[in-house]
Amino acid sequence: MNITDIICEKRTVLLKRPFKTAVRTVETIDVMDVRVITEDGTEGYGSATATLQVTGDSLEGMKAAVEGPIKEALLYEDMNKRNELLLKLENCCIHNSNAKAAVDIALHDAFGKQYNLPVYRLLGGEKDVLETDMTVSINAPAMMQEEAVARVAEGFNVLKLKVGHEEEEDFQRVLKVKEAVGNEVGLRLDANQGWNGKQAVHFIKRLEKAGINVEFIEQPVSAHDLKALKYVRDNVHLPIMADESAFSPREVLRLVEMDCVDYVNIKLMKAGGLRRAGQIADICESAGIPCMIGSMMESTVSGTAAAHLAMAHPNIKLYDLDAPLWMKDEGLKGGMSYEGREVAVGDSPGLGFY
Structure with a gap:
């Protein structure tokens, strides 16, 4: 059964409220939906979001990659050669991880439909119910406190707080939220590369001295400054997670070699899809480093794919x-x-969209 067409379409999705980090503010997302069509009429669905500030991928660039080298590499190829197909997708052009992720997701949806299996079973998993955290955007401390209380009232018992600005205000953000939600709600902090090594260590030690326990500190320093990342991990007690430092399996191998982190955040848009995301999880498993599955501000299509991998x-x-x-x-x-x-x-074949 061969691939007969790959089609991409653009759409814009509005957010319920602005999403703010140390790097950007998002009010809408630009989504590229992809359909992989096979000769028997099966359609696999995938999607990716433009994330210029994180991966460098724009909507126009993703569309050009899918309609150019990706389509050229995969058109009329045999769907039964799963690993070969996914390797061709990976090697058809450099970078373009978002575009590759969209097509990889669509291929996995089509594979699942081909074998009448949900993607998690296709990947060797069992159905489960996952418990997600909820992100609280970076904002004034009082506003973050108010939002945290609202999210806990909705049933969330773990909150991820966006920080990474000026130290005193960041500390007040965490303190205000902790005062409001107490010890029954877990806290995770995400600095989105907002500090340098010394700033990160000073801030984290201040948290430790105040007895404010958090599950981890995510990406405290610049993605490319692995020496600073290791410096932070070596000088604090709270666990450190890599996000923007962990795009590809090769980058994750480097993190392992340098003993930089306690956790790795896997995102399909960074990795280029389910195949390479799974490789990252394998590498981390071998090194004894647990992983978190996360995402950019993305569509439900790619979010669903991430849940299946998890x-x-x-x-x-x-x-x-x-x-x-x-x-x-x-x-x-x-x-x-x-x-x-x-x-x-659900239990429907593929990702379960209809």
Whole structure:
């Protein structure tokens, strides 16, 4: 069964409220949906979001990559040669991880439909219910406190706080939220590369001295400054997670070699899809480093793919899958569903969209 066409379409999705980090503010997302069509009429669905500030991928660039080298490499290829297909996708052009992720997701959806299996079973997993955290955007301390209380009232018992600005205000952000939600709600901090090594160590030691326990500090320093990342990990007690420093399997191997981190945040848009995301989880498992599955501010389609991978890989132990909850109605049917903090997927073949 061969691939007969690959089609991409653009859409814009509105967010319910602005999403703010140390790097950017997002009010809408530009999504590229991809359909991989086979000769028997099967259609696999995938999507990617333009994330110029993180991966360097624009909507126009993603479309050019899919309609150019990716389509050229995959058109009329045999769907039964799964690993060969995915390797051709990976090697057809450099970079363009978002575009590759969209097509990789669409291929996995089509593979699942071909074998009448949900993607998590295709990848060797069992159906499970995951518990996601909820992100609290960076804002004035009082506003973050108010939002944290609202999210806990919705049923979330782990919050990820965006920090990475001036130290005193960051400290007040964490302190205000901690005072409001107490010790029953877990806290995770994400600096989005907002500090240098010395700033990060000073801030984290201040948290430790104040007895404010958090599950981890995510990407405290610049993605490319691995010496600073190691300096932070070597000089604090709280666990350190890599995000922007961990795009590809090769980058993750370097993190392992340098003993830089306690956790790695896997995102399909960074990795280029499910195949390479799974490789990252494998590498980390071999090194004894647990992983979190996360996402950019993305569509429910790619969010669903991330949830399927999380159900399939035993080394993905933490879940940051709240992005679809930030979207206004996407008009999609099927895929992942939420009940408070619980994330579930269906038993339908592929990703379960219809």
